Amino acid sequence: MSQPDIGPTEDEKLPSGSPETIPVYNAQTGIRFQHPYRRKVSALLRDMEIDPETVLVIQCNTLLTPDESLTPQEEVEIRPVISGGGFAS
Amino acid sequence: MKCRVCRARAVIDLPRHNAAFCPPCFDSYLMDQVWKAIDEFQMFTKTERILLAVSGGKDSLALWDILDRLGYQTIGYHLDLGIGEYSVDSLEKTRQFAQKKNLTLHIEEITREAGGSVADISEVTNRPPCSACGVSKRHLFNRAAKTHGCQVVATGHNLDDEASRLLGNILHWQDGYLEKQNPALPDDGGLVRKVKPLNRLTEKEMAAYSFLNGIDYVVHECPMSVNAKQLFYKKIMNLLEKESPGTKQAFYFGFLDRRNRFYPEKEPGEAPPFNCQLCEAPSYSEICSFCRLRIKVTSPQEKPSRTKKKSSSSSSRV
Incomplete structure (x- = not known):
């Protein structure tokens, strides 16, 4: 979901020495890729234009809430939660 | 972020x-929500047998886990939809879950029961795949419930499913569907009672429950x-929810609170006048809609173009 680009907040600014990228795994497509490192889950999701209510964010086998910090170098799994098709069943 | 409770x-x-x-x-919160739904809509009791339609996705597997934990009598029913790798994966996850929990599971294949896969039925009937799938599921869930002595069919539809369905039905003023949009449909006209105990919980909550309880489910979306x-x-509902949290729930439960005003509760309907000449299911015509569909799918004139290719691959994998 797009949002206007308002830039990083004070909380989201990267400290010096932060990694440039973080490994991300999209559990629905099975695709792994590198994404520019963001300190907070909320910033990563905003960057990727993802509504936090539509995914689980998992790192080191732990569920993360949007305010949590991401551990550099550890893969972040983005697991979509939306399913569905017909109304009938 | 801290837990509100502890x-x-x-x-x-x-x-x-x-x-x-x-x-x-x-x-605790999630179990309480399911219990509230069961209680509020008098879905079933602990002495009844529940046929649980299990797809292998997060909702139905989580519901099975929850009902088992709550001490209800459940029998799992999985319908293999014949959708390539997606169905292979779905069946495997469902089987593994049942084995791990030592729960009873019955499996049927749509290709065997309806004469073709969801794609075949969709092609022959010229309906969207989800609609073609729905007609078959309605019939087969009901038949399975009766075969296995179950008084109720439970499905894993969640709050997002129900709110989005309501939105679609209201946008097109589908009175027939709105009248039946109820998390507990009583047994009526030869159909067993049908319930949706997850109607108070969102997709995210169900996915989180599955993750936290180590339930291995099919994450991929149905390709159909x-x-x-x-x-x-x-x-659309998620956009509204983002702007105004609670909208989804207020919309859906607001409708349920007012449903009787727009669609007054009817007396239980009489059983349909016929029993299908082919399958003996209660029917409003001499041949029920599912058997008519099966005849159409298997008729040589209507034979879907993809059937020949598919049947060889599906028989080798089962």
Whole structure:
């Protein structure tokens, strides 16, 4: 979901020495890729234009809430939660 | 973020409740929501047998886990839809779950029961795949419930499913569907009672429950539902929810509170006048709609173009 680009907040600014990228795994497509490192889950999701209510964010086998910090170098799994098709069943 | 109950580290935030929970407190919250749904709509009792339609996705497997934990008598029923690798994966996850929990599971194949896969039925009937799938499921769930002595069929539809369905039905003023949009449809006209005990919980909550309880489910979307209207309505509902948390729940439960005003409760309907000449299911015509569909799918004139290719691959994998 797009949002206007308002830039990083004070909380989201990267400290010096932060990694440039973080490994991300999209559990629905099975695709792994590198994404520019963001300190907070909320910033990563905003960057990727993802509504936090539509995914689980998992790192080191732990569920993360949007305010949590991401551990550099550890893969972040983005697991979509939306399913569905017909109304009938 | 801290747990609203015990102040431990939260793993899920629920903006619509202005709350966040740690794993144990989230579990208590979620079990309580399911219990409330069962109780409020008098879905079933502990002496009844429940046929649970299990797809292998997060909702139905989680529901099976929850009902088992709550001490209800469940029998799992999985319908193999014949959708390539997606169905292979779905069946495997369902089987593994049942084995791990030592739960009873019955499996049927749509290709055997309806004469073709969902894609075949869709092609022959010229209906969207989800609609073609729905006709078969309705009939086969009901038949399975009767065969296995179950008084009720339970499905894993959640709050997002129900709110998006409501939106679609209202946008097109589908009175027939709105009248039946009820988390507990009583047995009527030869159809067993049908219930949706997850109607108070969102997709995210069900996915979180599955993750936290180590339930291995099919994460991939059904390839047939990629363009489904319901996904579009879910997107709209999520946009509204983002702007105003709680909208989804207020919309859906607001409708349920007012439903009787618009669609007054009817006396239980009489059983349909016929029994299908082919399958003996109660029917409004001499041949029931499912058998008519099967005749159409298997008729040489209507034979779907893809059937020949598919049948060889599906027989080798089962």
